[in-house]
Each structure stands twice: as C-alpha cells, then as structure tokens.
Amino acid sequence: MSRAAPRDEGDAALAIELRGISKSFGPVQANRDISIEVRRGTIHGIIGENGAGKSTLMSILYGFYRADAGEILIGGRRTEIPDSQAAIDAGIGMVFQHFKLVENFTVLENVILGAEDGRLLKPSLAKARRLLKQLADDYEMDVDPEAVIEELGVGQQQRVEILKALYREADILILDEPTGVLTPAEADHLFRILRGLRDEGKTIILITHKLREIMEITDSVSVMRRGEMTATVPTAETSPEELAELMVGRKVLLRVDKAPARPGDVVLEVRDLRVVDEQKVERLRGIDLTIRAGEILGIAGVSGNGQSELLEVLGGYANGTGSIRMNGQEIDLTGTASDARTRRARGIAHVPEDRQREGLVMDYRAWENVAFGYHSDPRFSSGLFMDHAAMRADCDDKMRRFDVRPPDPTLAAKNFSGGNQQKIVLAREIERNPDLLLIGQPTRGVDIGAIEFIHEQIVALRDQGKAILLVSVELDEIMALSDRIAVMFDGRIMGERLPGETDQRELGLLMAGMAGAAA
Amino acid sequence: MNDALPKWADIALIPLLNLTLALIVSGLVVGFIGEDPFEVLSLLIEGAVGSADGWSYTLYYATNFIFTGLGVAVAFHARLFNIGGEGQAMLGGLGVALALLYVPWPHWSLALLAAMTGAALFGAAWAAIPAWLQARRGSHIVITTIMFNFIASALMVYLLSRVLLVPGAGGSPETARFAAATNLPAIGDLYALMGWGCVERPIASVCRAPLNIAFLLALLAGFAVWALLWRTRLGYEIRAFGHSEPAALYAGISPTKIIMVAMLISGGLCGLMAINAVMGEAERLVIDPVQGAGFVGIAVALMGRSHPIGICLAALLFGMLYQGGGYVEFDIPAISREMILVIQALVILFTGALDNMVRAPMEALFLNRRRPEPALPTSATRSDGDPKERKVEP
Numbered sequence: 026m027s028r029a030a031p032r033d034e035g036d037a038a039l040a041i042e043l044r045g046i047s048k049s050f051g052p053v054q055a056n057r058d059i060s061i062e063v064r065r066g067t068i069h070g071i072i073g074e075n076g077a078g079k080s081t082l083m084s085i086l087y088g089f090y091r092a093d094a095g096e097i098l099i100g101g102r103r104t105e106i107p108d109s110q111a112a113i114d115a116g117i118g119m120v121f122q123h124f125k126l127v128e129n130f131t132v133l134e135n136v137i138l139g140a141e142d143g144r145l146l147k148p149s150l151a152k153a154r155r156l157l158k159q160l161a162d163d164y165e166m167d168v169d170p171e172a173v174i175e176e177l178g179v180g181q182q183q184r185v186e187i188l189k190a191l192y193r194e195a196d197i198l199i200l201d202e203p204t205g206v207l208t209p210a211e212a213d214h215l216f217r218i219l220r221g222l223r224d225e226g227k228t229i230i231l232i233t234h235k236l237r238e239i240m241e242i243t244d245s246v247s248v249m250r251r252g253e254m255t256a257t258v259p260t261a262e263t264s265p266e267e268l269a270e271l272m273v274g275r276k277v278l279l280r281v282d283k284a285p286a287r288p289g290d291v292v293l294e295v296r297d298l299r300v301v302d303e304q305k306v307e308r309l310r311g312i313d314l315t316i317r318a319g320e321i322l323g324i325a326g327v328s329g330n331g332q333s334e335l336l337e338v339l340g341g342y343a344n345g346t347g348s349i350r351m352n353g354q355e356i357d358l359t360g361t362a363s364d365a366r367t368r369r370a371r372g373i374a375h376v377p378e379d380r381q382r383e384g385l386v387m388d389y390r391a392w393e394n395v396a397f398g399y400h401s402d403p404r405f406s407s408g409l410f411m412d413h414a415a416m417r418a419d420c421d422d423k424m425r426r427f428d429v430r431p432p433d434p435t436l437a438a439k440n441f442s443g444g445n446q447q448k449i450v451l452a453r454e455i456e457r458n459p460d461l462l463l464i465g466q467p468t469r470g471v472d473i474g475a476i477e478f479i480h481e482q483i484v485a486l487r488d489q490g491k492a493i494l495l496v497s498v499e500l501d502e503i504m505a506l507s508d509r510i511a512v513m514f515d516g517r518i519m520g521e522r523l524p525g526e527t528d529q530r531e532l533g534l535l536m537a538g539m540a541g542a543a544a
Numbered sequence: 545m546n547d548a549l550p551k552w553a554d555i556a557l558i559p560l561l562n563l564t565l566a567l568i569v570s571g572l573v574v575g576f577i578g579e580d581p582f583e584v585l586s587l588l589i590e591g592a593v594g595s596a597d598g599w600s601y602t603l604y605y606a607t608n609f610i611f612t613g614l615g616v617a618v619a620f621h622a623r624l625f626n627i628g629g630e631g632q633a634m635l636g637g638l639g640v641a642l643a644l645l646y647v648p649w650p651h652w653s654l655a656l657l658a659a660m661t662g663a664a665l666f667g668a669a670w671a672a673i674p675a676w677l678q679a680r681r682g683s684h685i686v687i688t689t690i691m692f693n694f695i696a697s698a699l700m701v702y703l704l705s706r707v708l709l710v711p712g713a714g715g716s717p718e719t720a721r722f723a724a725a726t727n728l729p730a731i732g733d734l735y736a737l738m739g740w741g742c743v744e745r746p747i748a749s750v751c752r753a754p755l756n757i758a759f760l761l762a763l764l765a766g767f768a769v770w771a772l773l774w775r776t777r778l779g780y781e782i783r784a785f786g787h788s789e790p791a792a793l794y795a796g797i798s799p800t801k802i803i804m805v806a807m808l809i810s811g812g813l814c815g816l817m818a819i820n821a822v823m824g825e826a827e828r829l830v831i832d833p834v835q836g837a838g839f840v841g842i843a844v845a846l847m848g849r850s851h852p853i854g855i856c857l858a859a860l861l862f863g864m865l866y867q868g869g870g871y872v873e874f875d876i877p878a879i880s881r882e883m884i885l886v887i888q889a890l891v892i893l894f895t896g897a898l899d900n901m902v903r904a905p906m907e908a909l910f911l912n913r914r915r916p917e918p919a920l921p922t923s924a925t926r927s928d929g930d931p932k933e934r935k936v937e938p
Contacts, residue, residue: 342793366796375794383794386787397784398795406777413775 037101040065040197040228041086046095048081055081057252059095063245065196068219068229070239070260073249074272074472075443079232082249083199087119088112099197118190122202124182128175132168132185133157136192156192164221165214179327180211187218198222199230204238208327209500209533216242236265237501248272273473283484286508289318291353292492293339293461298347300334300516308334309345310516316461316492321483323507323524324496326536331516332496333378336465339494340375341368352460369398374454376447378465378496384450385438392420392434395453423452428478444475451479455486462486465496480506500529500536514538549903549910555854559847559895561902563861566894570887579878591871592864596742598871600731600753606856606863607755607820608834610762612841613859614769615667615813617850621773622806623786628674628689629814630838631696632667636815637822638700639666641708641829644722655726659823660761660816667815668808670696675807679800685807693838704831719829728824730756758820762859765813766852772809782806814838840888846896858895865891 036042041063048056055078063069073079084090086097088106097104099115106112112119126135136157137149154170161167166184174182183203190198200219204212219229219242231243239246240260247257248271256271269277293316300309309331316322324332337343338358342365349356351371357363365375377383385394396405396416405416420434427448429441438446447467454462467483468476483506487493497503503510504524512519512535519535549558571581592602612629619626626632639662649655674688704717732751735742742751773779785792785802792799821833840862847861848854869884894902 340794341796364796364798365794369796377794379790382788383790386784386791388787389784393780396780397791400777400780400795409776409778411775411777411780 036062038065039063039098039101040067041230042098042101043082043086044096044098046082046085046092046097048085048090048092054252056085056092059249059252059254061247061254061257063197063228063230065100065228066223066226067244068223068231068242070243070246071230071232071249072234072236072239072246072268072272074234075470076251076472077249077272078252079249080201081252083119083201083230083232086112087117087199113193113195116194116196118187118193118195118198120183120186120190120198120200120203122205124186126174126182126185129173131171131173132177132188133170135174135185136170136189138189140193153192157188160188160191163225164218166218178211179206180208180214183207183215184218195227197228197230199232201232202234203231204233204235205498206328208536209529210537212238235501236268239268240265250274269473275474277473277477281480281484281505283506284488286320286487288320288508289490292316292318292351293494294348294350294353295339296348296350298335298338298345298349300331300338300343300345302334308516309338311347312516312518314511314518316494318460318492319487319490320508321487321493321495321506323503323510324494324513325500325503325510325532326498326513328498330513330536332465332513334516335513336375336378336463336494336496339368339373339463340377341365341373365398366401369457369459372460374457374459374462376450376454376462376464376467378469380443380446380450381439385446387439388437390435390437391424391429391441391449392417394438394449395420395423395434397453399453399457423449423456427452427482442472443470444472444479447471447479448475451482455482459491461492461494463494463496466499467495467497468499468502500532504529504532512536549907553906553910555849555851558899558902558906559854559858561906562847562895562899563891565898565902566887566891569894570890573886573890574879574883577878577883579876584872584876584879587872587875588868589864590868591875592868597750597753598867600750600755601867601870602860602863603759604753604755604820604825604863605866606859607759607762608817608837609840609844609859609862610766610856611817611820612814612837613844613848613855614762614765614841614852615810615817616841616845617848617852617855618769618773618782618813619806619810620845620850621779621786622782622802623789624675624678624803624806624810625686626671626689626807626810626814627686627842628671628692628696628811628838629817629841630834630836631689631693632670632811632814633817633821633834633838634696634700634832635670636663636667636818637829637833638703639663639815640818640822641719641722644726644823645708645719648723649726652726652728655722656728656757656819656823659726660819663815663818663822664812665815667818668812670815671807671811672804675804675811678807679803697832700831704829708829717831721828722823726823727827728756728758728819730754730824754820754825756820756824758824761816761819763856765816766856769813770852778805814841840892843892843896846899861891862888 039062043059043061046056046059059082071079081090085092086106088109088111091107097106104115106115127138130138133150133153136153141149142152157170166188168181168184168188174185187198203215207215223229233239243260245257245259246263246268248255248268250272295312295314298309298312299307302308312335314322324335326332334343338345339349341363345358349358351373356371381387386397393416400406400411405412417434424432424434429445429448438449441449464483467479471479483493495503495506507524509521510524510527510532511521512532514536515538519538522532567585574581574584592598612633615629615632616626640659643658643662644655647658649658670692674685674692677683677688678685701717704719708719709717710720731753735751742749773783781797782802784795785797785799789799792802817837818833822829826833844855844858844862847858865888869887872879873881873884
C-alpha cells in the first residue's frame, strides 16, 4: 500500500487497528474501550444488536464522530480522522444502508460527484467511464454508466455506491447492513463482488445483524454488545448459536417452536384489491388472498413491492378498490365508515411496519400510548374526558405481562429500545382479542432476545384461533413463522407456497418477479 | 418534554436566558442612541409594576395576550401555525359590537354572555375558512391566515366607515358607544366599592385603568385550555395529530376533523380577546381594536411553551413591556414609540425565533453534567445511539 507507514507504529499487515476507542453521547456510552484488528485482504464481520454500537464505531472510523478516547491505525500508521474527507484520503470507503445518491443524476455523474478532477467535467467523466468498464469486467459490476439513478433497482444502486468508493481508490470498504433491501439473488451477487474485491487485496468490513451472512461470507467476526466488543473470532471456528449467545449474553433459541396449524373458518377474504397512490402509480394490482382462523399467512417480498400499501388499506388508512370481507361481511373501503377506528371495531388489530412513525406517538408517555387507537373505548374515556388512572393501570399490567423494560409507564415512548417499543405496540394490539392481526416487520430493529418473545406471542395468538397476516422482508422470519407463504412483487402476489415445500432459492426467484422460473 | 433538559431548565431557565439576552441587546441599542440603558430598564419596570396604576394597565394588556396566546397555542398543539389571531380578534370585536349594539341588555352579565358568544363565533368563523382550505385543499395555513388578516382589516374599515358609522359622529370610523348597562366591572369599580382612594397620575390612574373582569375570564380560559389539551379525548387526539400525522391516521383520528376543530377553538379564543379590548376598554368598536395583540400572541405562545401557565407568565411579561414602554416614552422623549417596538421585537426574536441558539448549548451542558451516571441499557437511544436520531421538540 502506497500509504504504508514510514514509522512503524503497528503491524502493517493490518488494514485497520483500533485501540481503546470510547465514545459517549451524554449518559449513553455507545462505545467502550473497543480494540479490533482487521487483517488486510479479509472480510471482517461486525455483528451486534441494534444499539450495540456498531454504527457509532463505523461513524468514528469514517470521521462523522470523534472518539472520546483511543486511536485509529490505518495500515499500521496512526491516523487522525476528523472528517469524512480524511477517511477517504486514508483509503476508506463507506456504503451506507440508505444510499447517498443523487436520484436524477446518471451513474457516472454520481460516481465523480465530489471527486471531480477539475472545473471541467468531461475529463473526469471519461476517466470514470474507463474505470467503470474495467470494474464491470473484473467484478461483474456491470451498471450502465449513462443510466439515471432513479431508474435503477436497489441492487444496482448499491453497486453504484461501491463503485463510488472504488473510484476514490478505497482499500477498505465498509458496508452497513447491505442486504437489507436486496433479494436473496441480489445478495448472492453482492457477495460474489465482495469476494472478488477481497481476492484483489481489498479489506471489507461488513456490518450486519444477520448471522447467516456472517457465516456465509466473512473470514473473521467481531461481536458487539452494549457498546463493548465481546469477542473476535475466526468465522470457521464459531457457529450461529455461539454468535447469538455472544450478542445477547445468554442462550437463544434461533428456531420457532410451533405445532402444525389447525385452520378454521375463513376470517379475511380479499378480492381484486387495488391501491393507486398520490402519484397515480398503481401500488396494488389486484390482490387476492384468504386467511383462516388459526393460521399465519406470511407475505414475503423485497420492501416496496406493495406490502406497506396492503397493510395500510387493510388497516383502514389508505384508499383502495376491490373487496375485503371480514368474517363473511363486506367492509367499506371508502367514505366515512372507512378509517382505522372502524376497522378496529370490526376486529382487525394492526402492528404497523413503522412503529416509530405510526404505531406510537414517540413523545407520548407509555401510558398514553397503550390507549392509542383505542382511546375512545369506554375503558379509557368516559364522556369527554380520558380516564388517566385506568390508562396507567392498564399500562402497568401490560408492561408486566410483556416484560417491557424499564417497566416505567411515565417514560416517553422514544426512550424505550426498539424491542420494548414493539412489545408496547404488540401488547396493545393483541390484548384487544382481535379476530385478525395485521403485523408488519415484527422484529425490525428489535434485539434478538425480544425477537424470541415476539415470535412466541404471534404463535400463541395463532393457537388461540386468530388469523394473522404477517409481512416481513426477513425471509428467515417468514419461513419460520408462516403456515402459508405468499410472495409479493410489484403489487401482485406471484405465488403461494407451503413453508415445508419450498426453499430460499424458489422464494427468492418469486421475490424477483420470476414466476415462471419458480413454478 | 425534552429529555436532554430537566423540566425546570426547559420551562424557566431557557426563557430567562433568552430574556436576558434580549435585554442586553436592547441595552446596547439604547446605549447607541445615547441614553442610559439601566435608567430605561428601571423606568420600564417602575412604570409596569411600580404602582397599582402600573399593575392595572399591565394586567389589562396581559389579558389580551393570554387570549391570543392560548389561541395560537391550541393550534400549535395540532402543528398548525395560526398567524391569523389578529384578524380573528378583529372579527371577534365585530361579534361583540353586533351583540351589544342592537339588544338592550338589562345587565352586564347577560350582555357578557352574549358578547362572548358573538366574539367566539366570529373569531372561529374567520379561522374556519383557512382551516377548511388547509384540511381539504392543502393550502398552507400560514399563508391563508396571513391573508385573512388583511381581509379582516379591510372589512373593518369598510364596515366602520360605511355601515356601522354613527350618523354625525364627526367622521371618526367607530360605532356608537355600547349602552352603559353593558359596561364590564373594572378595577376602578372595585376601588370605589372598597372605598380606596386612587392617585391621579399623568398617564395612569387605577380608577381609569381598563383592567376589567375579562382578566378573570382569561385565567379561566387558560384552565379550560389545559383541561382540553391534557384531560379530554379531543385534546389527546389534537396532540397526537400534532406529534405525528401518520400515527394519527393509524389510530383512526381524522386529520380533517382535528384541523377544523383545533382552528375553530384557536380562532374562538383569539376572538374572545375582544371582550377585554372592545367591551371592557373601548366600549365601542374602533378601527383597530387589536393593536398587534394577535401577533404578540404568537410570541407569547412560543415563549410559554404552549402551556397555559407559561402563556400567562409570558403574557404578563409582554404586558409589562407594553405598559412600561409607554411610561418610558413619556419620561424620556428620546425613547420613542419605535424604540419600544424595537425592544419588544428583540424579546420576540430571542424568545421565539432564536430559542435554539440558547437551547442547544444548554442541552449539551446538561448532558455533560449527567455523564457520570451509569447508562441504563434499556434507555439507550435507538439505532446505535446516533444522536441525530433524537427528536427535537418543534
């Protein structure tokens, strides 16, 4: 490496060495005395629950934050990284979870943005075009340089982010949860690219919460828990079970125990459901589905293929056309009788995909949130006034039975961790004894310990004879919980499979819209 | 409600710091024109609260600002920025005048009920049109309420110079005086009743002070707004909608209903200001009965953190500025009406618009002080403790 140290302060075979990094935000210690060594030419995984401090650590490495203590060595040489330009100069490239691309620029324009060689764009563009062609040949990274970003799929947009980093001559590539938006096939493609880059001598740091990806692609893995680095091990010498235990601090059941479903009467029947959004784009293009009492229908799919709209229209706050029958009775899809309140009255409970935007009022205290959506119930309000004592008592009760921590009803919702926020929403929706539970991304941003609990609650509700519509982008979760799996692509249901009779590959093809290939 | 600051710092320390900054800058301005800032300040305080006379005028102004501040605050809780308090209060004045001019009320209490109904209805009606345009057409309420202030102003000129003008009143655009039976009990009546004497001073006398029973109504309205927002189901829905519209939709709360209801209440409260200014003080409808109180209400609501107690305190402060300002103007001619406006504007600027300038460093200070405490793992911030994710109060 050209930037190799003249003064040998560390081992030059290490691409990155962090020594005793600490960082706190007020009372929250996000990183505590973290040391890590990443060898050049390896793929190193960093795994940990939400809030474990992974992103903070990478933000320090990329110059977004300054560490309170500790030092960073790049290629064996002590390096100060006060801002992201310094990180780029040190050969670090970052691919964020949410892409930072200019939507109406072309691929080429995005690649050179901020790294133009001079005031005239033409020479930079020509150089980028040459490089892109070469990279496309070397690593299967074929992206049309002239394509406009907004016309590309997410997998290709991600490749543009990688190309941007490579164009800036990154030797170290950090990827933050890169597979969250990808189909299994796209994820495989990404992994092939990453292996190719590693074999060229690049160093790759992969941040993820998916144990399977760690096992599949990394050479070594570090586990973070509550701001501390609990272990760094060669991947070949560990197992998913051991990693899960290191992440959570106790033994975790990675599989869901459930008996076969015993479906009863049809609870929900949807026919030719269509939704057109405000930009006049048809988001749902004729959905048909049926859910019986006592079964879980899982909807698989890459996010953005109409799952959110399906939940919203069933939940009563998006307009649609078609027919929805609940327990054999038609539900109004338009007019004043079509809102979330009337849906709840018909026995539909809803744990929304985005609990922080929809499911909770983040500034409301926990006890105010346990009545949210049910605040007109006689239990919580008499006449004009709310019954605060009843709401607090109800919150105490729910917090105890759903093990919400800390069990403090006066804390605002925003002060609970993701898992505990989800428990509050779930407690509120399940406790109302609905006939149908809509549940979107039940474990997104939820720690492994709470995932187990939430999955148990969903299965228990099914066993009480309730119908459940589960939407998740985590294929593992869909496979583990569902009694039937429907795959959505581009506003349509591509096919339905039984979890025992299908596999990730087949579902992945359906998720990519290839119905024929999967048949 | 902000976690970074203890409650006392949020509701007391920050406004005081803002106020201090505003006074320092005002002092500099006063210094620039060659006057002694400390003399001006002490005169201002003396004029505002140095005597029963001063107090009674200060509280009279504060009454106006409590009504408009409460009005703006109710809309704030639904995340609606009602700039139209001025126009709504003018229309409230029209409502008062119509209720009092044409019915021979036997007693002021009956007249008060009728005038309150008129004031609230007219104020609410003036807010209803921008509210409907926002809820149904998406026209931004800031723009429409501002424009409705101009329309209200033009309407008042037209009505007072063409329709409600008293024949032979000498051309001054105002209505006839309301009947004496409708005059509200004022502070002077209390003095007379108790047999207290009052001193006649050049610009203020408690016996002629306009402070009247509407002050008590304003305090009652403050309590009612508190109960509405924090005790009723409607208040729960209004605040939920204000915090997050997607969450409100998810919970089955109708945005149209909340926008309409919150703006009607807001306009009604602004309209009630006319009870104090039109029925209590002028005892007739004049061309501009509001005199900027609708705009001051915005500053009052901001400074009072949209809470009735804060609003009452902020209204008191602005009442002092109004009354004390007049006093200073009388004593030091160099400090003109415009200078007083500059000082008031600086207070508004620092307490409202520049609030975050003080807030951000204070939050950092308090966070650093609390650092030694062990972090609760369960209360760790989401998404890996990224502070950018933390919500900031609007």
